[in-house]
Amino acid sequence: MAIFKYRALDIRWLRKPRFRKFVVIVSVIFSINVFLVYNLVNSYSDSALQEEDPSGRGRYHLEGASVQDDDENNGNINSDNLFIKQQKLHINLEKKLLNKKQVPESQMKYYENSNKFNSATSRGNNATVSLKVEELDFKPWCPITTKEAVSAIHRAKTQLCKKELVNVICSLQKGILFPKQLTASCPAPGVQKGKLLGCYQDKKSMRLLSGYFTNLEQNNSPENCINLCLQSGFPYAGVEYWTECFCGVEEPPIKARLPDSSCNKKCPTDPSFTCGGYLTINIYETGIKKFTPQVPNTEVAENEPPVRITFLLTFSGRALRQIKRLIKSLFHKDHYFFIHVDATQDYLFRELIYLEKLLPNVKLMRQRHATMWAGASFLQMILAAMKEILNMNWKWDFIINLSESDFPIKKNEKLVEFLTANKDKNFVKSTGREIQRFIQKQGLDKTFVQCDGHMWRIGDRKLPLGIQMDGGSDWMALSRPFVEYVAGDTRDELLRGLDRVYQYTLLPAESYFHTVLRNSKFCGTYVDNNLHLTNWKRHLGCKCQYRHIVDWCGCSPNDFKPDDWQKITGTSSSMLYFARKFEAIINQAIINQLEEWVYGPSVNPGKMLGYWQSMYHHADLTPARDDGVLSLLVSLCRTASKHSRRSLLVNETGVLELSSYHHDDVFQGLLLRYTARDNETKREQEMETWFKLQSRFKVLDEKNGNFIQNVQVTSDFDVKESVSRNLIGSLGLFSDVIVVYTLAIEKNCNLTFLVIDPAGQLAQVLDIRLDEKTTSKTVKGSAKASIPTPLLPGIWEVKVYHEGFLMANTEFLVIPTEFISSTPITLQQASLLHRGSHEYRISVDKIHWTKSLESKKSKHSLALANQKRIGSDLKDWIDSLTKQFYQPVETCQVLGSGKISEALSTVEPCEATIWSSVSPDLKSRISLYDPQAGSIR
DSSP states (O other): OHHHHHHHHHHHHHTSHHHHHHHHHHHHHHHHHHHHHHHHHHHHHHTTTTTBOTTSSSBTTOOSBEEESSSOOOOBOOOOOOHHHHHHHHHHHHHHHHHHSOOOGGGHHHHHHHTOOOTTGGGGGSSBOOOOGGGOSSOOSSOOOBHHHHHHHHHOOSHHHHHHHHHHHHHHHHTOSSOSBOOOOSOOTTOOTTOEEEEEEOOSSSOSSOSEEEEOTTTOOHHHHHHHHHHTTOSEEEEETTTEEEEESSOOOGGGEEOGGGOOOBOSSOTTSBOOBTTEEEEEEOSOOOOOOOOOOOSOOTTOOOOOEEEEEEEOSSOHHHHHHHHHHHOOTTSEEEEEEOTTOHHHHHHHTTHHHHOTTEEEOSSOOOOOTTOHHHHHHHHHHHHHHHTSOOOOSEEEEEETTEEESSOHHHHHHHHHTTTTOEEEOBOOSOHHHHHHHHTTTEEEEEETTEEEEEEEOOOOBTSOOOOBOSOOEEEHHHHHHHSSSOOOHHHHHHHHHHTTOSSGGGTHHHHHHHHSGGGGGEEEOOSEEEOOOHHHHOSOTTTTTBSSEEEOOOOOOGGGHHHHHTTTTSSOOEEEOOOTTTOSHHHHHHHHHHHOOOSOGGGGSEEEEEEEETTOOSSOOOHHHHHHHHHHHHHHHHHTTSOEEOOGGGEEEEEEEEETTEEEEEEEEEEEEETTTOOEEEEEEEEEEOOOOEESOTTTOTTEEEEEEESOEETTTTEESOTTOOBOTTOOEEEEEEEEOSSOEEEEEEEEOTTSOEEEEEEEEEOSOOSSSEEEEEEEEOOOSSOOOEEEEEEEEETTEEEEEEEEEEOOOSEETTEEOOHHHHHHHTTOOOOOOOOGGGGGGGGGSOOOHHHHHHHHHHTTOOHHHHHHHHHHHHTTTEEEEEEEEOGGGSOOOGGGTTSOBGGGSSSSTTSOOGGGOOOOEETTTTEEO
C-alpha cells in the first residue's frame, strides 16, 4: 500500500502547472539533443569515407601539410585519422537501414561489395601496425611498425621501390641516415654560441626577443632553445618561466639587465640550469650575426664588362612550339643555353637536338633525369647540370634556371645591365615567413623517398643542428663563384651533410640553395629576389592536385591569362625580369600580348592566333605507347581514307602523329598525320586530316534545365586551370572517369549524376552539392567516379538529375583496344579485357536510382557479344563507335614528303592551309642562324 500511495502522490506532483512546464522544457531539450546526436552520427559516418587513408593519418596522399612549388607556403592539414571509427559506424548504421528498407536481392551485391571491411586495416590507426612481409621478396633488416612507413611500403608497386623504402626506413630508425650536426662557415666575428648575456626584465606588452616564440613544455633548456633560434636564423635566444623559448634579432638593452638571481626557475630537462622566471629571461647568443639580405645595385661600375648568362632550361611535356618561342625570345650570341629534357619525354629531346648543330651556344644534356613535381630528382638534375656546365669551356657569369612555363618580361639588355651591376651576388626568393612555420608547412621535418614515380612519406626526422634553415622558390639566378662551390667536385662537410638531407626532402630545390647560401662564406651575397613574377591564385592553385604522386598537399601558380595583364605591366619599374606560368595550350593571347609589349608588334599578326601541340608521335619511345590511343588513331585513319573519296589504304604502321589544333585560344579539334597508299599507283603519300569532336551533351528539360550549360566526361581534369587535359576526348579501358560540369547558377544547387555503362547497368551515382558563395555566374567543377577497371568498352551515358527530375544527359566513349603492345589482340585477350568489371559499388541509400533505369536486355546481350570481337569484326565495331564522336572536316597532303600522286593532285597542300600542323608558324620556328648578327630566325 505504501508503494501505491507513493505513486499516487508522485502523479499529483507532476500535475501541478509549474512542474508540468519544467517537465515539458526538459523533454524538449532532451529530444533536441537526441536529434543532434543522431545527425552528427550520420554526418560523421558519411563524410570522408572515400577520402580517408586507412593506412595512415589524415587524408589519402595528404598525410601532412600544404606546400607550394614556388615562393610561399599555404596552410597545414594535419588531422588525426578517424577512418576506423567511421567505417565501423558506417557499417552498423547501414545494417540498421537494411532492416528498415526493402532491398531487392539483385541489388544486394552493390551493398555487400561496398562494405567489405578488412580487419587488417583496423590496425592502421594505431601507433604501430604490422608489415605484410609476405608481400616482399626480401627480408627487412629491421622491424618496421610505424604507420607511415608501413603504408608507404604497402602502396609501392615494385619490389625495387619497396626495398629502397625499407633500407631508408631502417637507416632512419637506426639514426644513421642524417648527420646530427653541421658546421656553418658564414663569418660571425665577435659572437659565441651559448654565451650567456645575463638575466633581463621582460614585458608582456613589449618582448625583448620578439622574433619567434614557442612553448617547450617537456624539453626547454638553454641548449634546446639556442638550437631552435639558430635554426630559425636569430642571433639571440632566451628562456623564460620554465617552458618558454623566445628568439630575437636585437641585442637586449643594458637598462633591462637584472641580477642573475632574478632568473631562478629550473629548466624541465636539467635542473642545474635556470630558465628565467616570471617576466624574467635568460638571454644567450646563438653564434650567428643578424642576417640582412643584400640590396641590389642599380648602377653599373665604370668599365665593367657586361655579364654573360647560361640559361639552364629544364623542359618537360610536349609544348614544343612554346619552348622554341621562349628560346627565340632569350637568344643572344653572348649567352649560353643548356637544356635538360625530362628522361620520360622522348619527343621533346628528339625535336630539340637539331639546335646543337644549328646554334653554337646550345647544348642538350645527355644525362637525363626523370623529374617530377616535388621530387628529389629535380635537385639532383640541377646539380648535375651545373657540374656539366662547369666542365665546359663556356665563359659565363650567372646561371638562371627556367622552365617551359617561363617567359621574359623585359629585354635582354635590361637583364644584362642589372646583373652586371650585381656581379657575384646570388638571387633567390625567401619564404618571407618564420622559419619554423616554413619547416612544418614544407615538410622539411619529414623524410621522403622518391621511387616508382612517387614521393613517399616514411616518417619524421630531426634536421641537423648548427645551421640556419631557409627556403622559398626553386627559380634563381646564381653567380659563377657560388655555382663552382655548390656544384664543384670538392664537397666540404656542410655540402656533404646537406646533400644527404636533401636526398630525402620534398621540393628540395626550394630550400637547398637558400640554406647553403645562409651557412657558407657566400652568406653576404644573398639577395631576396629571384627575378620572377609568379601568378599566384590561392583559391585555384591550392587544391592538392598532386596527391596522386606525392604524400603531401601541394600548391602551384596559375597560368597567366589576359585578365592578369596588369600584374605584368606593374613590373615595369621593378627588379623582375621573368614571369610564370604561361601555357599556350591554355591561353596564347597573353603570350602574344607580352611579346609585343617587350619586343614590339609582330610583322604578321594574323599568323599569331594558331597553336599546335603534338599529342602522339610514332617515333616516341617514352612514355610507353597507349594501345587504346593507337586503336583510336588507326580507326580515324580508316575513316579519313573513306572521307577522301579516293582509293587510299591505311594501316597501323601508317599513323605518324596526332596534334591538337587551337585558333584564337579555342580548341578546334585533332589533326591526324598519316601515310596512305594509293591503291592505283601503289605510291605512298603523307596526309593530314582534321577531325572535330562531336558533343553528345543534351538538355532534355529546356524549361528547367537550361542552367546546365555543359556536362562532359574526361580522364584528366586540371582543377587548377579548370580544364580537361584529355583533348583526345575518348577514354581507355583503364582510364579514370571524371564528370565535368558547367552551370549558370547564382544560388545553392544539388545535382545527381548517374553513370551508366554500355550494358545499361548503373556504375556510379555522384551527388553534387554547390553551396559555396561565388561571384561568378558560371560555376565549373568536377566529380571523380569510383568505377573499377577495366571499363566496359562502348558508349557510356551520364544522366543529370535536379531535385529528382531528369534535366540533361551526355555520352562518352570508352574505346575498345585493337592492340596489345602494338600487336593485334587475340580472342582470349579480348574476352578478358572487353568484358568490363561490373563490380559496381552503389551504397544502400542510392540503390533506388536503379529504378529510374530502363530495362534493356538487348544492350546486355550486345555487350556480351562484343567481348568476342577480333580481327575485321573488331575493326568494324571500333569504326562504328568512333564515327559517332569524331567528324572529319578537311584533308590535305604534305608536299615535303615526296612526289605527289596524280590521283591526289586536287588535294590541297597542307603548307597552304591555315589549320595544318605543317603550315608555316614563324613565331615558333628556329631554322636560321646569322653568325654576324648573332641572331636567329
